[in-house]
Amino acid sequence: xxxxxxxxxxxxxxxxxxxxxxxxxxxxxxxxxxxxxxxxxxxxxxxxxxxxxxxxxxxxxxxxxxxxxxxxxxxxxxxxxxxxxxxxxxxxxxxxxxxxxxxxxxxxxxxxxxxxxxxxxxxxxxxxxxxxxxxxxxxxxxxxxxxxxxxxxxxxxxxxxxxxxxxxxxxxxxxxxxxxxxxxxxxxxxxxxxxxxxxxxxxxxxxxxxxxxxxxxxxxxxxxxxxxxxxxxxxxxxxxxxxxxxxxxxxxxxxxxxxxxxxxxxxxxx
Amino acid sequence: xxxxxxxxxxxxxxxxxxxxxxxxxxxxxxxxxxxxxxxxxxxxxxxxxxxxxxxxxxxxxxxxxxxxxxxxxxxxxxxxxxxxxxxxxxxxxxxxxxxxxxxxxxxxxxxxxxxxxxxxxxxxxxxxxxxxxxxxxxxxxxxxxxxxxxxxxxxxxxxxxxxxxxxxxxxxxxxxxxxxxxxxxxxxxxxxxxxxxxxxxxxxxxxxxxxxxxxxxxxxxxxxxxxxxxxxxxxxxxxxxxxxxxxxxxxxxxxxxxxxxxxxxxxxxx
Amino acid sequence: xxxxxxxxxxxxxxxxxxxxxxxxxxxxxxxxxxxxxxxxxxxxxxxxxxxxxxxxxxxxxxxxxxxxxxxxxxxxxxxxxxxxxxxxxxxxxxxxxxxxxxxxxxxxxxxxxxxxxxxxxxxxxxxxxxxxxxxxxxxxxxxxxxxxxxxxxxxxxxxxxxxxxxxxxxxxxxxxxxxxxxxxxxxxxxxxxxxxxxxxxxxxxxxxxxxxxxxxxxxxxxxxxxxxxxxxxxxxxxxxxxxxxxxxxxxxxxxxxxxxxxxxxxxxxx
Numbered sequence: 001x002x003x004x005x006x007x008x009x010x011x012x013x014x015x016x017x018x019x020x021x022x023x024x025x026x027x028x029x030x031x032x033x034x035x036x037x038x039x040x041x042x043x044x045x046x047x048x049x050x051x052x053x054x055x056x057x058x059x060x061x062x063x064x065x066x067x068x069x070x071x072x073x074x075x076x077x078x079x080x081x082x083x084x085x086x087x088x089x090x091x092x093x094x095x096x097x098x099x100x101x102x103x104x105x106x107x108x109x110x111x112x113x114x115x116x117x118x119x120x121x122x123x124x125x126x127x128x129x130x131x132x133x134x135x136x137x138x139x140x141x142x143x144x145x146x147x148x149x150x151x152x153x154x155x156x157x158x159x160x161x162x163x164x165x166x167x168x169x170x171x172x173x174x175x176x177x178x179x180x181x182x183x184x185x186x187x188x189x190x191x192x193x194x195x196x197x198x199x200x201x202x203x204x205x206x207x208x209x210x211x212x213x214x215x216x217x218x219x220x221x222x223x224x225x226x227x228x229x230x231x232x233x234x235x236x237x238x239x240x241x242x243x244x245x246x247x248x249x250x251x252x253x254x255x256x257x258x259x260x261x262x263x264x265x266x267x268x269x270x
Numbered sequence: 271x272x273x274x275x276x277x278x279x280x281x282x283x284x285x286x287x288x289x290x291x292x293x294x295x296x297x298x299x300x301x302x303x304x305x306x307x308x309x310x311x312x313x314x315x316x317x318x319x320x321x322x323x324x325x326x327x328x329x330x331x332x333x334x335x336x337x338x339x340x341x342x343x344x345x346x347x348x349x350x351x352x353x354x355x356x357x358x359x360x361x362x363x364x365x366x367x368x369x370x371x372x373x374x375x376x377x378x379x380x381x382x383x384x385x386x387x388x389x390x391x392x393x394x395x396x397x398x399x400x401x402x403x404x405x406x407x408x409x410x411x412x413x414x415x416x417x418x419x420x421x422x423x424x425x426x427x428x429x430x431x432x433x434x435x436x437x438x439x440x441x442x443x444x445x446x447x448x449x450x451x452x453x454x455x456x457x458x459x460x461x462x463x464x465x466x467x468x469x470x471x472x473x474x475x476x477x478x479x480x481x482x483x484x485x486x487x488x489x490x491x492x493x494x495x496x497x498x499x500x501x502x503x504x505x506x507x508x509x510x511x512x513x514x515x516x517x518x519x520x521x522x523x524x525x526x527x528x529x530x531x532x533x534x535x536x537x538x539x540x
Numbered sequence: 541x542x543x544x545x546x547x548x549x550x551x552x553x554x555x556x557x558x559x560x561x562x563x564x565x566x567x568x569x570x571x572x573x574x575x576x577x578x579x580x581x582x583x584x585x586x587x588x589x590x591x592x593x594x595x596x597x598x599x600x601x602x603x604x605x606x607x608x609x610x611x612x613x614x615x616x617x618x619x620x621x622x623x624x625x626x627x628x629x630x631x632x633x634x635x636x637x638x639x640x641x642x643x644x645x646x647x648x649x650x651x652x653x654x655x656x657x658x659x660x661x662x663x664x665x666x667x668x669x670x671x672x673x674x675x676x677x678x679x680x681x682x683x684x685x686x687x688x689x690x691x692x693x694x695x696x697x698x699x700x701x702x703x704x705x706x707x708x709x710x711x712x713x714x715x716x717x718x719x720x721x722x723x724x725x726x727x728x729x730x731x732x733x734x735x736x737x738x739x740x741x742x743x744x745x746x747x748x749x750x751x752x753x754x755x756x757x758x759x760x761x762x763x764x765x766x767x768x769x770x771x772x773x774x775x776x777x778x779x780x781x782x783x784x785x786x787x788x789x790x791x792x793x794x795x796x797x798x799x800x801x802x803x804x805x806x807x808x809x810x
Contacts (some may be wrong), residue, residue, distance in 0.1 A: 009639055022292040022562040028703065029293055029466035033514050039466065041293050044336040047367035066584040066608070068336070093580065096594060097344060097587035178576050195568035196579065226295065241791025242574050251511025254464065292562040299563055299736035304782050309736065310633065311563050314606040317637035324636060338606070521781025531614065 002265070003258040005223045010036035014056040017080075018204065019043045019073050021063025021092065024197030027246070028061075028204040034254035035227065037208030043069045043180030048076035057085050057211030058203055060111075062103055063092035066172050070103055077111030087212035087218055089165070090203040094118065095125035108163055114210055114217045116159070117203045120144050120152065127159045144171045153182055153270070163219035167216045168206070170199055174225050176218060183222045186266040187229025189236040197244045197260040202228045205253070226265040227256055231266065272535070273528040275483050275493045280306040284326035284481030287350075288474065289313045289343050291362065291444070294467030298474040299330075303496065304524035307478030313339045318346035327355050327481030330381075331470055332373055333362035337392040340373055349382030356384035356480035356487055357434070360473040364388065365395035378433055384480055384487045387438035387473045390414050390422065397429045412527070416442045422450055423540070436488045438476070440469055444495050447486060453492045454510025458500025459506040465516045472498045475523070496535040497526055503534065542805070547752050554596035554751030556572075557620075558744065559583045559613050561632065563648070564737030567786070568617045568744040574794035575767065577748030583609045588616035597625050597751030600651075601740055602643055610643055626636040626654035626750035626757055630743035633667035634658065634726040636795025644690030648703055656699070657708035657743045660684050660692065667699045671808035684711045693722055693810070697743045708746070710739055714765050716758060717784045723762045726806040729776040732746055735786045742768045745793070749810025766805040767796055773804065 014037045020028055025041060032039040045068070052058050058080040059244040060073045080087045090112075091104040104126055107113075116126065120142045144152050156167040157179035169175040174185040192198040205228055207221035235248035284307045287448050291386040295311060298471055304503075312321040315338070328350040330343045349355045358365035359381075361374040374396055388397065390412040414422050426447035428438040439445040444455040462468040473500055479490040546633050554577045560568055565581060572579040582591040585608070597621040600613045620627045629651075631644040644666055647653075647698050656666065660682045696707040696717035709715040714725040732738040745768055749760035775788035 006535070007613070021581070023565050025293050025325050026566060029514070030327065030513060033466060040361075041291070041364070042367070043333055043334065044572035046367060047369035050367040050369075064581055064583065092583075097582070097590040099590075101582060108595075110461060196566065196573060238794070239791075240788075242794040243570060243787040243790035246570070247513040247517060247787060248510075250513035254512040255510070263645050268296075296566060296736065300783060300786070303734050303736060310636070311561070311604055312637070313604065313634075314639060316607070317639035320637040320639075344740040425631050498719035515786060517783040518780075521779075525780070 001219055002223045002261060005209060005216065005220050006258050006261060008212040009209055012212045013038050014208050015040060016207045016211055017042065017052045017055040017058045017076065018061070018207070019048065019069060019076055020059065020061035020114065020200065021257065023063055024200040027197045027201050027250070030250055031201045031203050031253055032248050035205050035208050037211065043072045045072045045075060046168065049079040051248060052080045053083060053086065055085065055211070056269040057207045058085065059207035060107065061088070061090040061092055061200055061203060062100060065103055073107060074110050081112050082084045084214070086214050087111060088130065088203055088210060090200060091112045091116065091118045091126060092200070093121045094122040101125055112257065113163060113165040115166045115206055115221050117170065117206060118234065119170050120201065121179045122231060123167060123169050123178045123221060129157045143171065144173055144175065149173065153177055157209050161264060165220050168221050168225065169213040170202065174224050174229065176225065179217055181218060184268045184270055185222065185225050185229060187226050187233060187264065191231040191236050191239070191242065191245045192232045196240045210251045226267060227253065229263055230261060231256060241269045271489060272493045272531065275486065275490050276481060276528050276531060282470045282482045283308050283502045285310060285324060286359055286474065286477045286481050287312065287322045287328045287346065288331070288477070289318065289339060289346055290329065290470065291329035294331055294470040295470050297467045297520070300477050300478060300520055301471045301523055302474050304520050305475050305478050306489055307481060311494045313342045313343045315345060318342045318486065319349040320354065322350045323353060323492070325355065325481070327477045328357045329477035330357065330377065331360040331362055331473060332370060332472060334403050335373055337364040343377060343379050344373040347377065349473060351382050355482070356484050357381060358480060358504055359386045359409045359448050360470060361386065361388045361392045361396060362470070368412040371395055383435040385436045385438060385491050386433065387440065387476060389440050389469065393437060393439050395427065396536065397425045405518065414439065414443055414445065419443065423447055438491055439465065440472065442456055444499065446492050446495065451488060454538045454540055455495050455499060456536040457496050457503060457534065459502040461509070461512065462502045464512045481494055492537060497523065497531055500534040501526060501530060503531055541759055541799060543762045544658050545749060545756065545760050546801060548752040548799050549749055552752045554748055555580060556592060556744065556747045556751055557592045557595040557598045557616065557749070558601070558742065559588065559609060559616055560599065560601035563603055564740040567737045567790070570790055571741045572748050574745050574790050575748050578614050578656065578750065583612045585612045585615060588612045589619040591617045591624065592620045593623060593627065595751070595782035598627045599630070599662055599744055600627065600647065601630040601632055601743060602640060603740060605640065605643055611646060614650050617647065621652050624754070626754050627651060628743055628747045628750060629653045629656045630740060631656065631662045631666060632740070633656045634662040641665055642797050653703060655706045655708060655746055655761050655782040656703065656767060657710065658748060659739065661712050663696065663699065663707060663709050667695045668769055683712055684709065684715065689713065691716055698760045706761050708761055708765065710742065714769065716762050716765065718758055721758060722810040724810055725762065725769060725807045727766050727804065728730050729772040731776050731779070731782065731785045732772045734782045761806060766807060767793065770801060770804040771796060
């Protein structure tokens with residue numbers, strides 16, 4: 001199944017519309033290309049509907065949101081919904097400011113998302129308004145462990161029910177949850193939290209994978225998370241520091257194939 | 271002749287004003303430095319005239335245009351025209367949205383460009399409004415081959431006549447056309463289409479080369495394209511994936527000299 | 541003393557709020573992570589006060605300023621002052637346009653900065669309105685040498701008296717000056733001027749170091765400059781061009797420890 005998902009991306013070159021932040025935008029574009037997609041970044045109100053129309057999916061990332069781009073996100077999201085394109089949300093820093101928290105609440109109300117991917121603090125904020133988001137990284141108090149994992153899954157399932165979206169929570173253990181299914185992924189490497197953009201890049205890859213597999217959104221999300229985590233593991237064996245780690249991570253994505261993925265993925269269902 | 275052009279850049283350190291997109295801006299700044307120029311990025315209306323005045327050339331790239339920056343492009347372009355600075359246009363995604371198509375039409379009407387560089391779909395859009403731009407990459411249906419090259423050259427010549435600009439079309443074969451001359455360049459590597467910004471970086475290098483050689487715009491453009499393509503070829507022999515490819519490409523530009531360039535350039539006139 | 545400063549950063553993971561430019565923002569975020577801090581970039585008026593409240597320091601960089609972000613800089617700066625957070629200014633291109641010069645004058649009037657770091661042309665502009673800023677690089681006419689260093693120190697001391705800030709001037713010799721003290725640092729490498737963002741990254745690292753050492757601002761600044769310069773020296777021994785130089789520089793920062801720093805730092809007091 002995962003093989004097919006990867007092949008679809010590489011064969012179809014899905015065009016991914018990104019309304020994203022200016023911090024990690026270059027890495028997001030490059031990793032979309034590396035995984036087999038084609039990125040387009042466009043955030044001006046008067047063109048986002050047309051741009052999203054020619055694409056296969058839309059990624060909304062609020063990392064450096066502002067009043068101009070928030071309106072573009074809503075407009076593009078609604079258009080993508082009309083076209084039945086998968087729409088992916090990365091609620092960067094939700095909980096860190098009222099603007100971010102209110103913006104994700106508005107986005108969830110006005111746009112139907114296929115996938116919402118964040119760290120545990122961001123997802124907690126969406127679920128209940130109680131995440132302790134410290135900047136753009138997960139709060140230590142919020143971390144997912146084998147101990148608290150059942151309550152986290154329950155929270156994610158409730159959020160999935162409320163939004164209709166697949167909920168993906170990144171951390172030492174990655175979780176992918178919808179109303180019926182739970183996947184736990186144990187790929188990845190601690191260095192991924194030592195570069196900016198690992199989360200944003202993952203969301204961008206999910207955008208490409210869902211764009212090429214619009215009817216298998218949860219499987220596409222799980223595959224993207226495995227692929228990204230595995231590339232992190234490969235990069236960690238080659239790097240001499242955090243910047244070469246990022247380079248090797250994108251390199252690994254650009255040379256990933258189904259055989260490497262199948263050999264390295266660590267997925268459990270629950 | 272090409273030797274002289276490269277030396278002028280390295281000796282004069284031309285200051286290049288860029289109004290560009292936030293996706294590839296870092297790579298553009300770094301490759302301008304690598305080729306011997308000095309970049310300044312400034313897009314606020316109230317300062318672009320002053321900034322362009324202290325520069326030797328202006329690069330306008332519409333990759334992530336918005337209403338604020340469009341006005342700054344027009345204003346800076348007119349000022350650069352008054353000063354007889356070379357002005358270079360990269361019509362990223364022209365044809366992909368009405369906003370982009372109308373913006374390049376307005377730019378061409380209000381600003382005199384020395385060089386317009388794009389992929390074949392973007393240039394077709396400018397020439398006739400009929401390019402099939404799929405996002406920011408060229409449409410397969412539009413590709414330049416040895417078969418259709420004569421009609422492409424004719425189109426470019428007509429656009430050059432209309433705009434007064436040298437027309438540079440990037441692809442497997444690169445074309446540089448004005449009313450009297452045609453250059454075909456066969457440098458480059460397929461990996462250049464697997465990173466974001468190869469086109470934007472090339473336009474930035476053209477900006478630096480024209481800034482140091484304002485009276486030899488077509489020769490400067492041809493030289494920049496050869497240099498960039500050759501750096502791509504060098505990078506391809508060293509990389510392990512797309513991200514290290516980009517690094518080696520900029521590294522190659524920063525260590526390029528006339529001897530390497532003369533040994534590797536593949537230019538034909540027609 | 542320097543050991544303690546470095547350890548504090550690595551143990552406390554200071555959260556650094558950056559209102560910065562879109563050219564080097566990714567490098568700034570990555571080097572803050574590499575040195576042990578945690579970056580958050582946020583420039584929207586309606587959230588900057590909240591964001592700066594959860595941080596330990598604020599870095600204001602005017603590299604691609606616009607009317608929207610200038611107001612956010614002022615607002616965030618005032619809030620950070622109320623909270624006694626260190627606020628760092630990077631006056632990129634001050635002197636290159638009236639907008640930049642007036643903006644730094646306004647910033648200095650309305651916000652109390654702990655550290656102001658720039659090249660000699662930028663600092664001269666702040667001190668007297670007479671720097672010959674050519675774009676974002678220092679003018680050759682302004683360079684600090686052993687010959688003119690006394691008059692430069694005098695200028696910096698006067699600016700420190702006027703602003704209450706530690707003044708850091710980057711160049712072949714780096715200077716850190718307040719009313720009572722002068723430090724000269726001879727770390728660094730010429731390749732640092734061949735990449736974009738070496739100055740911005742240094743300012744970001746100063747932000748992290750001051751965030752973790754708010755009562756030792758001048759020592760934190762000196763340590764950050766030594767660390768950055770030493771990483772440049774290490775990178776220069778490993779790189780094959782300017783792009784790999786940047787990678788190795790960030791790699792070096794991510795693996796720097798007190799022993800390496802103590803072994804390589806070149807500080808003199810005067």
